Amino acid sequence: MQLIIQSLSKTYSNGVQALKNINLTINSGMFGLLGPNGAGKSSLMRTIATLQEPDAGSITLGTIDVLSQKEAVRKTLGYLPQEFGVYPKISAEDLLSHLAVLKGISNSRERKDLVTSLLHKTNLYNDRKKHLSGYSGGMKQRFGIAQALLSNPKLIIVDEPTAGLDPAERNRFLNLLGELGEETIVILSTHIVEDVKELCTDMAIINKGEVLMQGSPLKALQELQGKIWSKRVDKGETESYKSRFNVISDKLVAGKPTLHVYAPAQPEPGFEQVQPDLEDVYFSYIFGRQPQLSTL
Template structure:
């Protein structure tokens, strides 16, 4: 029932999930099982992350495949799923002439919190959770981008849903707010199923028990961070060279990052073999594995 504490999360099962917009395939035959805890969705722009999240949030229907959330088969069980769901879209519109508190009170009423005392309590709780209490009296039209992002998170939490779908949750947040939000996400994930997309690999490493990687609508990987990192072990190198030497190194490789070093650069790269014999083996990270996978240096299913 709306307003009651989360019940420990839900299970999401997708099989052969696909979405096409005309001749464009945005998502291609995705198989995923997501359980309680925090599940991260990684991928470059245009990978299909938002399309997948919009399907999970019942905003879009898949073109083919099956999807069940908490045992409710979609699209038939759409209304039942929506009662379990909190959704933070990438683009979030607010009523500019309402205050933050008024806006949340309105959304709470739409979510079925009809008792005024219950609504006031929940609005107060979510304002505190997202650190907007001091700005609750201000018109939403005066909010910064980061504040509107926090308001979007607050409205998703009003009915205390066991299932949260969050698209790019840290976009627009300053460093302090960013860290505070990750702490909040970790706390919420103890009693819920949370699926969130991001392009920040460090956020996934810090919060997620499991993750998936998408590229061009295709699922490249689904599993734990440790499983993905294990696939790139023995293939990460620190290379010191001039910029010209780095560009001319033989063999297929993906450059993870480059920094100045003396007269040249120090590059962290993913490659099957020591690039030009100039590399020193390095301990792999999730970022290394992600870059290696989306660049094609690390093949799907390899390792």
């Protein structure tokens, strides 16, 4: 199954153009959608999830026209938005069972077996009787995945799922996502590069409503080979280097800025060529290149 997005555009009433002629083809498996806050990721996810209408363009999921067959989409969609509410004074087990009824699972035996299976899958079974108000952020996210899996979806959308999670909860959540079936399209929308690096075999980078690249992380890294240069500089020199070179990132290492520069050859003596990582790929498109679609 494929999710095909063609020429998708959206401008809000306040004049903000959130999506600008988006074109993406997404296959089964984990797909990472990377971009800074405000890049248009959530607008794209809400449109795919039938929560808002675009101004132009089309979306198809297999044989389903997403924009005109909304009920058909919702029957095969699992959606975990960036922020979602839960009833605080109800247990995870009871709420999941209630949501299963709303999904049309009326047989009590079937429903109980499904709820039990999902609670085990999300590692919440031992806390199934606890009120959701007592759940940590990571536990609530795992509950969100449990409810998203109720209808055995063919498309799962998770929007900024690890923001605010501590490292242990983040690892549990990413492991859970990684175990989802190969026949399912899972879109992971995030600004956290490490989430995509660890999970996804295909990805896209979006900024200011435009897709800057789509391809495999491995090919994106290969394309940067020999083009990332690093140098430690004094704090007062950073702006001078930024004015002269294509600096894609700078971070403090042991109190001194370390610059990464995107260049086809050594910018000047003192720069060392380094192995690119996915963070370099991300920053090279966000900060180091002119906006243009690259397919890798």
